Amino acid sequence: MQNQKIAEGDYILLYLSQRKTYLVKVEAGKSFHTHKGFIKFDNLIGKDYGSGVVSSLGFEFVVLKPLLRDYVMKSVRKTQITYPKDIALIVMFSGIGPGNRVVEAGTGTGALTTALAHYVKPNGKVYSYEFREEFQKVAEKNLTRAGLLDFVELKVKDVTAGIDETDVDAVVLDLATPWLVIPHAYTALKPCGTLISFSPTIDQIVKTVEALNESGFVDVETVECLMRGMQVERGKTRPQTLMTAHTGYVTFARKAAKTTA
Amino acid sequence: MQNQKIAEGDYILLYLSQRKTYLVKVEAGKSFHTHKGFIKFDNLIGKDYGSGVVSSLGFEFVVLKPLLRDYVMKSVRKTQITYPKDIALIVMFSGIGPGNRVVEAGTGTGALTTALAHYVKPNGKVYSYEFREEFQKVAEKNLTRAGLLDFVELKVKDVTAGIDETDVDAVVLDLATPWLVIPHAYTALKPCGTLISFSPTIDQIVKTVEALNESGFVDVETVECLMRGMQVERGKTRPQTLMTAHTGYVTFARKAAKTTA
């Protein structure tokens, strides 16, 4: 399905070390320059993915095929993004999969959008709202790079004014005032659809959970996820010294039918 | 795509509270009994998902459509399973998506298998190895219930003796001695394919990481993930008192081409 030879136009991940990786496009006749020397793309084209390549200064890079996680991490720009650990939870908790229709707000740089599109393809769609027009181009570029733009409709629109779609499988919120969108989300969701909201502060989760409880959602749950790296080496294994201690809280809920009194 | 009316033969999630949910099959003419009274399936058939239903003892349940997470959590039986937070990370780190071919070992009760199948459908496949024959039936039942058996080939086979498939996108290991499978995984993977291993002990991750480094993998990384629930209520918000402090470590790596000296 995926091609396994490096080709003109491919996005590749040049791997020097875990901390030094570059997501670049292969362009015949051109080179990629790093502080460890440059690499001629012509030397890569036609080789197997996973091959090593030596830079002009003698450093060995490995040419990797980018994964979803790489596209997500390299989308970081201009705004804070949710981390892979949070995106992983959001996707799993939402229950989405191939064929689903998902509303997302806001788009931001498209990191979370990329993940959602990856999981609803080949026949689903992500409707992504963002009122700040300048972000749309960034997101579009990131989605194009990941080959996922076809599965996304980018909308420059204020989601707090309403959601156009109906009967969607999930609504995923990563914005400053999620509680303002909850009633719209209820209307947009199909019966039993899921709502996921990601927020960094306590105040946001309190207001979000209250709005969910008042709007006809059940099974409301909020969690936080701490990921800690391990230094693994025989005789010296230990957790890493530093970690990201907080990104945000993930709140989950399901739409129930409204009881008529 | 999904039907939204409750139908004969559907699996439903009867929701009483976050701690009390039941995954059951709708069978016309029958009832489901709980300590809070029984519910007649005939009263549910034809209703919208998300509707409430009152038990014989007057308790209100909500009829939810099961999500991936519900199938995963309800697969727990006979053996320890990886938790949704770990499954979420495994799926995200593996980079798998619709159409991928994935080798998994061991199957166990099929909880992780269920998640992998969910994400490779509609045109991918999970090849799941398990040498303990008694587990196969349990996994088969759990996969059938989740409607995902078509995307899985269950193999009663000792994966430490070798992997039959080649050119696969990812190999996912959740077994006691993952390091014994690493060389086979290298052979089975396509160039740049990913390997993910889940293990509870330090000793296992040390041996796994050593085997990965010796077998031609790069970008080797081990993390652990702590998920903590929040009690969200205005004026009383706080983390929950108890949590699962450890399930296991997730190790990730990518296959590089072997350098010929």
Add this chain to the structure above:
Amino acid sequence: MQNQKIAEGDYILLYLSQRKTYLVKVEAGKSFHTHKGFIKFDNLIGKDYGSGVVSSLGFEFVVLKPLLRDYVMKSVRKTQITYPKDIALIVMFSGIGPGNRVVEAGTGTGALTTALAHYVKPNGKVYSYEFREEFQKVAEKNLTRAGLLDFVELKVKDVTAGIDETDVDAVVLDLATPWLVIPHAYTALKPCGTLISFSPTIDQIVKTVEALNESGFVDVETVECLMRGMQVERGKTRPQTLMTAHTGYVTFARKAAKTTA
């Protein structure tokens, strides 16, 4: 300084396993009964601390001398107590030591009081406020058992109405509405004295920090502490499966002089 032979009237810690320990008083002619058989105190008197003793049913116990931590943990009764990890932080952050005068509120069962008394002896004093009279007896018993009652003045009094003492080194608050006591604490503290508050909820820490900032305190800091046990065994080492995920937040501040405008 401490006697090292087990004597009539001593409190001892009978240790069967980490999970099974008993804090009991040695009484000549009597026995202590457990589900693993009884132990005659007469068989212990005169022996070295650290000795083993076999129960009537053949189980071996070790006779340990109780530590501060044992007295603290065995004070748990009737009300939730701060955990040793939190008490350790409270003591360290408060900066208290031998000779200090400390105000504490509320006393509860005296667990934190016990620790504070331990560290201000031999010539300091803890003034401990508690308006619920029924707790005073419990705390008195726990402090007596730990041999620390001489260093504590137990006061049945509502601390939100004011603090009698002045020029104290530290004020330690473990009560539902710490913010109501902050102005009194400012008055009671000597210049540069420390205030420590322990609270389980977010709402409490917000109100406490606001009150501190408004009342002339500086260096205000709030932390939470997660302690995780390790199962240490060659080849099987791993974190323990369950942990206490939350007890409370520790807030620290120092009294600054009030600037006259």
Add this chain to the structure above:
Amino acid sequence: MQNQKIAEGDYILLYLSQRKTYLVKVEAGKSFHTHKGFIKFDNLIGKDYGSGVVSSLGFEFVVLKPLLRDYVMKSVRKTQITYPKDIALIVMFSGIGPGNRVVEAGTGTGALTTALAHYVKPNGKVYSYEFREEFQKVAEKNLTRAGLLDFVELKVKDVTAGIDETDVDAVVLDLATPWLVIPHAYTALKPCGTLISFSPTIDQIVKTVEALNESGFVDVETVECLMRGMQVERGKTRPQTLMTAHTGYVTFARKAAKTTA
């Protein structure tokens, strides 16, 4: 007990913000220079602790009386030190208090030594071993500054060769090969004395716990402690973004009598 007016020769903590504090000695006729301007000590002498002082560039500092924690944190130099959270646990778990005799190894820069001395005064003693002579001067300076040198005997000696003292209340180990010292610690401790070891790696705790089990210790327990800061502000409260994810593991044990077979 402590003087509350700033005096010539005092060590003071100049507080600009939580991140910017300076531990300096008051010297009449001199000034202290910071990037925010200088402060003349003559302007401070005779003032109350907790007073504000304005620097030559117009920034306001608060003059605080250093606490144990300040001395500990400012002892950081030349070598990694245990953090206050770990020191707090070590002190609490050791059960030490006024009058105790404690053996420590290794001294390092004296951060942990400072804390131990603080808690055994006014009539106890810390015997601190360190074979690297260059550290002794640093530790001596740090202990002098904290006013605690009288309660410490600094020994330039390899503790793995043996411990001179006997009948001590506690042995506290913070060195690369604690397991080599366990048998000596057993001999040095009085019956029921406590041993505490602090180590960053898994390998160290495995070897330490094995040595403890083989050497006649009971109640062996290993924990790790994660401390996370909170940003507390109405409407914006959240955990801090970054944290120290790992310093080390604390292992605790008590000496039992050796059973003669």
